[in-house]
Amino acid sequence: MLLFYHFGKYLLFLKGMFTKPEKFRVYWERTLHEMSNIGIGSLAIVAIIAIFQGAVTTLQIAYQLISPLVANPVIGSIVSDSSILELAPTITCLVLAGKVGSHIASEIGTMRVTEQIDALEIMGINSAGFVALPKIIAGIVMVPMLIIISIFLSNVGGIIAGQASGILTPDEFIQGARDTFRTFNLIFSLIKAFTYAFIITSVSCYYGYYTEGGALEVGTSSTRAVVYSAVLILFSDYLLSQLLL
Amino acid sequence: MIELVNIRKSFEGKEVLKGISTSLEPGKTNLIIGASGSGKSVMMKCMVGLLRPEEGSIYYDNRDFLGLDDKEVREIRREIGMLFQGTALFDSNTVQENIEFPLKMFTNMTAKERLDRVNFCLEQVHMQGINKRYPAEISGGMKKRVGIARAIAMDIKYLFCDEPNSGLDPVTSRVIDELLLEITQEFKITTIINTHDMKTVFDIGDKIIFIYEGQKWWEGNRADVKIANNKELKAFIDASQF
Ligand SMILES: Nc1ncnc2c1ncn2[C@@H]1O[C@H](COP(=O)(O)OP(=O)(O)O)[C@@H](O)[C@H]1O
Ligand SMILES: [Mg+2]
Numbered sequence: 001m002l003l004f005y006h007f008g009k010y011l012l013f014l015k016g017m018f019t020k021p022e023k024f025r026v027y028w029e030r031t032l033h034e035m036s037n038i039g040i041g042s043l044a045i046v047a048i049i050a051i052f053q054g055a056v057t058t059l060q061i062a063y064q065l066i067s068p069l070v071a072n073p074v075i076g077s078i079v080s081d082s083s084i085l086e087l088a089p090t091i092t093c094l095v096l097a098g099k100v101g102s103h104i105a106s107e108i109g110t111m112r113v114t115e116q117i118d119a120l121e122i123m124g125i126n127s128a129g130f131v132a133l134p135k136i137i138a139g140i141v142m143v144p145m146l147i148i149i150s151i152f153l154s155n156v157g158g159i160i161a162g163q164a165s166g167i168l169t170p171d172e173f174i175q176g177a178r179d180t181f182r183t184f185n186l187i188f189s190l191i192k193a194f195t196y197a198f199i200i201t202s203v204s205c206y207y208g209y210y211t212e213g214g215a216l217e218v219g220t221s222s223t224r225a226v227v228y229s230a231v232l233i234l235f236s237d238y239l240l241s242q243l244l245l
Numbered sequence: 246m247i248e249l250v251n252i253r254k255s256f257e258g259k260e261v262l263k264g265i266s267t268s269l270e271p272g273k274t275n276l277i278i279g280a281s282g283s284g285k286s287v288m289m290k291c292m293v294g295l296l297r298p299e300e301g302s303i304y305y306d307n308r309d310f311l312g313l314d315d316k317e318v319r320e321i322r323r324e325i326g327m328l329f330q331g332t333a334l335f336d337s338n339t340v341q342e343n344i345e346f347p348l349k350m351f352t353n354m355t356a357k358e359r360l361d362r363v364n365f366c367l368e369q370v371h372m373q374g375i376n377k378r379y380p381a382e383i384s385g386g387m388k389k390r391v392g393i394a395r396a397i398a399m400d401i402k403y404l405f406c407d408e409p410n411s412g413l414d415p416v417t418s419r420v421i422d423e424l425l426l427e428i429t430q431e432f433k434i435t436t437i438i439n440t441h442d443m444k445t446v447f448d449i450g451d452k453i454i455f456i457y458e459g460q461k462w463w464e465g466n467r468a469d470v471k472i473a474n475n476k477e478l479k480a481f482i483d484a485s486q487f
Contacts, residue, residue, distance in 0.1 A: 019316075022350045115333035118295055122405075123347050124322035126315075 010206050017129040017136075027134060034138035038100055042146060045099060046092055050150040053087055054079060054157025062167040072168040076158065076176025083154040084185045090237055092150045093196035096143065097229035101204040104135055105225035108208025109218035117209070132205035136198065143197035144190050151189065188244055195240065196233050203229045246271055247292065247403065247435055252301035254284075254291055261287050262298065263459040271402075272433045274426060274449050278440055279456035280481065285439040286330070288456065289407055292437070293325060294318055305403070323351060326396030328406040332388040334380040334395070340367075341376035344395045351399065366394040370424055386417035390424065397428060404429070404436045410445060418442060422449050443485040446470060455481070 021027045057079045065075065108131050111117050120127040155177060162168040168176075204225035211221040247269040254262040261284045269275040277285050290296040292303060294310065303310040305321055313321070334343050344363045348354055354362065367373050370390035380388055389409060396404055406425060410418040426449040429436040440446070446453060446467060453470055455463040455478050463478045473479070 026349055114331055114336075115329045116335055119327065119329060119333040119335075121295060122293055122322055122325055122327045123350065123399075124319040124325075125350060126319070 009210070010203075013128060013132075013206050013209065014202060017126070017133050019126045019129055021129070021133075022125055027130075030130075030134035031137050034134045035142050037103075038135075038138050039142035039145065042096060042099060042142075043149070045095060046146045046150050047153055049092060049095055050083075050088065050153035051157035051160075053091060054083060054154030054159075055161035057082060057087065057154070058158040058161040058167065058173075059165060062162075062165075072172040073176030073179060075162065075168055076173035077180040078176075079158040079173070080155055080177035081180055081185060083158075084151050084189050086237075088150040088154055089147050089189050089192040089196065090233065092147060093143065093193070093200065093233055094230055096146075096196075097200050097233060098226050100139070101200045101225045101229045102222045104201060104204035105208040105211075105222040106218050108132070108205055109211035109221040112209060112211045113214050113218060128209060132202070132209065135205055136201040139197040139201035140194055143200075144193040147189060147193040151186075188240075191244070192237065192240055195236050199232045199236065200229045203232060246306060247437070248302075248304040249292065250302040250304075252288070252291055252298045252303070254287055254296060254298045261459055262291065264301070265456070265459075265461050266301075267454055267461055267464060269435050269437050270452060271435045272430065273436070273451035274429050275435070275437045275452045275454065276440060276446055276450040277437065277454050277456060278443075278446060278481070280441065283456045284459050285441075285456055286407055289405055289437065289439055293322070293327060293405055323347075323399060324402040326399070326401040326404045328389065328392045328396050328404070328409055330407045330411055332380070332392040334388060334391060336380045338379075339376065340372075340378050340380070340383070340391050343380070343391060344398050346395070347399050362398060363394075366398050367391075369397065369428060370394045371420075386413050386420070389413065389417075389421055393421075393424060393428070397432070401432075402434055404434050406436070406438045408439050408441075410440060410442045415444070418444070419448070425449065441485070443482055457481075 058075060061075050061078050065078075108117075111131065117127045117131065120130055155173075159170045159173045162173050163170055207221040207225040207228070211217050249268070250266050252262050252265045253260065265288065277288060279285050287296060291298045297311070301311075305324075308321065310318070310321065335346065338346070341360075341363050344366050345359050348359045348362060363376065364373065367375070370393050372387060372390050372394065375383060375387065375391075380391070383391070404425075409421050409425060413421065422445050425436060425438065428434070438445070447470070450467040450470070453463075453465055453467060454461055455475075457477045463473060463475045465473065470478070470482070
């Protein structure tokens with residue numbers, strides 16, 4: 001029951017956000033600010049995850065496929081494809097759910113418990129739209145870009161690991177990656193990125209916005225935002241794979 | 246003028262406001278007094294629409310506030326300024342950005358015009374020159390004053406103050422009281438102040454509404470308050486003396 005209650009309230013929250021912005025310029029400035037927060041702010045962690053994830057996958061695939069019958073480039077193609085299809089978008093966004101999601105929920109939650117949201121309302125501003133919309137838009141613009149960077153870097157990580165361990169040469173890796181590359185896979189990956197970005201930002205805004213109480217509850221909202229975003233990411237991962245693959 | 250007619254509000258079956266009717270007059274300081282937990286904040290939040298009463302009507306200069314849609318409510322709210330108990334300043338913005346904010350949102354003023362207006366408002370609250378400071382860098386009394394400056398940045402008709410003196414020392418409290426009185430008279434606004442500070446009542450209360458157990462128990466002016474023949478009001482006043 002509670003699930004339906006929250007889902008309905010969440011939909012109303014989303015619907016309530018969309019009114020004509022009081023001043024387009026102010027919204028635009030806030031969106032740019034959030035883009036830099038979410039995009040630039042997450043670049044380092046995304047890069048680290050991507051490189052290691054590519055490297056580890058390469059070693060692991062090589063270990064699992066050890067056989068004279070398997071040509072070396074196959075390793076490159078498996079690593080590259082699984083990065084594009086699943087690892088880059090999903091792993092990255094699960095981490096972003098923690099980083100970006102908790103930040104959004106605690107920021108908005110603090111605004112709520114210190115009455116800053118009420119202050120916006122009193123000024124005649126649509127507070128839900130004002131605090132949430134720039135973050136959601138920034139998220140769905142920046143996260144796909146991060147995912148593209150992540151895909152690129154996980155291939156780099158794979159190449160480095162393959163070379164360093166003497167499993168395959170960079171040329172073999174790239175040849176393998178090219179052989180099985182399909183544009184559709186990249187599109188699928190970006191669809192995932194959009195979806196996850198929307199989930200992370202909107203769910204976190206929702207939990208932050210409806211915080212009640214004080215500092216302790218801000219912490220609770222932030223935890224909830226992360227947990228529910230992560231669960232929804234995994235769920236939609238399954239759903240999208242079922243529908244589109 | 247703001248009129249309340251039979252306002253009722255309850256939370257989870259517990260009735261907090263049990264049918265309150267009164268009017269709040271322009272150019273005057275209207276004080277809502279009562280013990281902690283008597284429902285002053287709830288009453289104020291109902292008036293500005295942050296809470297919705299189950300019953301009753303609210304009229305802003307004859308406009309039926311509870312009958313309006315979201316968009317019309319927002320129109321009226323642009324005539325409202327509010328000083329929150331915890332000031333509710335945007336803590337990621339400087340003092341100047343805080344005061345400037347409603348101007349940026351709702352007017353087409355140039356940066357220069359906005360700056361002039363910000364400085365004018367800061368002057369009104371005797372806080373010139375703190376434009377670049379952040380809320381975390383100024384004292385509680387200064388935050389309250391910046392809160393007032395932000396509330397009057399737009400040309401408002403109604404000013405709501407929820408416990409403007411809470412957490413302030415007696416000297417600063419008097420300064421805030423004086424400011425609120427000055428602003429009310431100078432700009433002819435309808436000012437509504439929640440307080441349990443009897444000094445405020447005796448100093449600046451034009452109209453006083455005493456809330457007791459969710460009801461309007463007594464209403465009058467500051468001269469009457471001292472001689473009022475009302476047991477609960479007397480007890481409340483006596484408890485505040487020392
Ligand atoms: N959002 C809320 N949910 C439930 N009860 C509330 C809520 N807001 C206020 N109350 C209750 O209403 C009563 C009056 O509170 P309030 O108006 O804040 O008192 P005060 O006169 O001190 O401002 C209190 O008993 C409080 O517990
Ligand atoms: Mg109160």
